[in-house]
């Protein structure tokens with residue numbers, strides 16, 4: 335009990351338990367394993383062994399799993415263990431000790447883990463008295479571990495909160511800077527040109543600054559409007575024929591002067607010729623994607639070269655976004671275009687690579703004023719690429735440079751021969767999986783259509799309810815539905831209440847709540863009302879598929 339307070343962390347505490355226990359019994363071979371409540375598997379915080387050197391705890395059917403199952407302590411000779419193995423209660427792993435003693439660690443009669451000691455030499459190393467002693471002190475040990483874990487969780491939550499606070503402050507400071515700087519330029523220089531005594535050159539220079547500032551402000555406003563539209567699901571895609579070569583040539587001509595001013599060598603892949611290379615895509619969006627990437631490459635480089643171009647490669651399912659409308663309509667193409675923009679600039683620190691695609695996030699949190707920008711370009715770029723059926727990723731090394739890659743499906747005009755039907759491929763992927771009956775309880779038509787599009791990817795039969803009452807009725811009529819995606823805010827009867835009602839007559843169906851705001855309270859409420867899990871809205875297609883995999887496959 336004292337150790338729970340005096341030790342700094344769980345590992346120190348388990349060390350101390352091991353030492354103290356060593357004063358009572360032989361702990362040359364000792365382990366302490368805790369249940370991970372999220373995965374229900376056993377974690378391995380402490381292990382000492384004379385013979386085996388396990389780095390992770392085996393998946394199931396160990397003696398510890400048996401203790402978790404029976405909630406009782408066990409003192410087993412080698413023969414007892416062999417007997418259990420024969421009966422299939424445990425599976426063979428590691429070297430069998432001549433005697434094994436394990437006790438459950440319990441809090442409120444719930445097993446939270448197991449401690450075990452074993453001997454490879456001395457059959458009489460542990461007696462029933464030792465078993466009693468260990469049982470007796472396991473309560474204290476459980477409490478100590480429980481407290482320490484709670485403390486560690488709190489520390490982690492605090493760190494997260496501090497990090498999010500830091501990000502918020504950095505964001506506010508940056509946005510304020512991004513809007514104020516051009517605004518000051520406009521207001522300040524407007525004042526100056528009122529002065530009739532300035533020369534005509536100065537006048538022209540000031541007007542240019544005002545224009546530039548206006549443009550910069552407009553860019554930020556455009557980005558803000560775009561990201562809002564994307565988030566609201568209202569960004570439209572206009573598909574038409576688009577000559578990739580012509581677009582890339584145009585981009586090259588457009589950005590060449592800007593690169594020259596910075597002394598950067600802008601290069602276009604020689605694959606881009608005067609011949610046409612037409613594909614079917616949204617040309618404006620492709621243009622915006624490249625503009626953002628090349629602009630960034632120029633912005634974040636001080637020397638060297640920037641090269642952009644493409645390669646046509648065989649489709650890789652992982653690098654295409656099969657829930658995009660374009661692919662749902664046209665199927666998965668056999669080829670895709672892999673575009674790239676490479677620079678020899680400042681690069682991105684490893685731990686920030688993932689974050690740069692987030693809204694309002696810059697790689698450099700500490701000093702985000704050095705480079706202008708609101709941290710929106712890449713989020714918009716990523717959203718556009720995914721809408722068009724592709725994916726984006728980056729390889730980067732600090733002070734060496736970055737290589738951004740993105741794919742787009744290679745759809746040629748009017749050509750269907752090359753395409754493979756999406757459903758055929760997806761059926762292939764999921765052919766060994768059973769057909770799931772899924773009820774989408776959702777009042778908003780767009781969200782329902784979105785979920786339907788995602789669920790097309792798996793073998794499923796879909797039912798639709800637009801309010802909680804309908805969901806209850808459909809469940810009564812179809813008790814064999816496997817899964818409900820339950821929206822929380824629905825008319826007539828809301829999601830929580832509908833879940834509670836359904837739970838009265840169906841305990842089996844998996845219910846996943848779609849919580850509108852990723853607030854901790856919402857999630858806890860969902861679980862309390864009887865949902866098995868929750869997903870924040872807007873639902874991420876990969877997260878949903880992962881959850882379905884977790885519960886059904």
Ligand code: ADP
Pocket residue numbers: 626630631634677679680681682690691695696697698706707708709710711712713735736
């Ligand atoms: P912004 O450039 O407006 O800050 P972006 O969303 O375009 O926003 O980029 C987010 C962050 O990613 C940038 O702030 C920068 O830290 C990093 N980044 C983007 N492109 C590059 C690049 N080519 N080289 C180095 N860092 C980059």
